[in-house]
C-alpha cells in the first residue's frame with residue numbers, strides 16, 4: 001500500500017511520514033521536490049537512530065498522488081483550493097483530509113466554507129470517483145513528531161464510502177496506540193473539524209499543550 005502526503009514537508013505531514021513509513025511505502029509530496037527529499041532524509045535518519053527501517057521518498061505533490069493508493073492532503077485550509085486546482089489524477093484514490101478550517105481571533109474559531117466543512121469542499125472540488133475521508137483532524141503535529149512517545153488518541157473517521165473508511169481506519173489502527181472510530185458519513189466531518197479550535201482554546205486557557213481526544 002502506498003501513501004502519498006501532499007504538503008508532506010509541513011508540520012503534520014513530516015510527523016505522519018515518519019510514523020507511517022515503517023509500515024507503508026510513503027511518498028512525501030511538495031511543490032519543490034528538493035524540499036520533499038530533505039524532509040525524507042531527515043525522517044529516515046530519525047527512524048534509523050531508533051533502529052527502524054522505512055520506505056520514505058520525496059517527490060512533487062503530483063508524483064505523490066500518481067504513486068499513491070491513499071493520498072493525505074496535509075495542507076493549510078487557505079491553500080487547499082489553490083493547490084487542488086493545480087493537481088489531477090484523484091480518480092479512484094482514497095483521499096484523506098485532516099484539514100481544519102479555522103482562524104485565530106481573540107481565541108480560535110471554526111470558520112467552515114459554504115459546503116459546511118473542508119472535507120465536503122474537497123469532495124466538491126475533486127472528481128466524483130475520488131473516495132474522500134476525513135481523519136487525523138485532532139492530533140497535534142508535535143505529537144506526531146515525538147517519535148519516542150506513543151500516540152494515545154481516538155481518531156474519528158468520516159466517509160460516504162464504506163470500503164474507503166474501512167481502509168483508512170485500518171491505517172489509523174496501525175499507528176502507535178491510535179484507535180479509529182467510525183464517525184459516520186462525510187457530512188459529520190464539520191463536527192470533527194470544529195473540535196480542533198476547541199482543543200486549542202482548552203490548551204490555551206488551561207495552560208496545556210497539544211490537547212487531544214480519547215473516547216471510552
Ligand SMILES: NC(=O)c1ccc[n+]([C@@H]2O[C@H](COP(=O)([O-])OP(=O)(O)OC[C@H]3O[C@@H](n4cnc5c(N)ncnc54)[C@H](OP(=O)(O)O)[C@@H]3O)[C@@H](O)[C@H]2O)c1
Nearest residue numbers: 007009010011012030031074075076077099100137140141
Ligand atoms: N499542525 C497541526 O498540529 C495540525 C493538527 C491537525 C490537523 N492539521 C491540519 O493539517 C493541515 C496541515 O497543517 P500543517 O500545520 O502541517 O501546515 P503547514 O506546516 O503550515 O503547511 C503544510 C505544507 O503546505 C504546503 N504549503 C504551504 N503554503 C502553501 C501554498 N501557498 N500553496 C500550496 N501549498 C502550500 C507546504 O508544502 P511545500 O512548501 O513543500 O509545498 C507546507 O509544508 C492543515 O489543514 C491543518 O488544519 C494540522
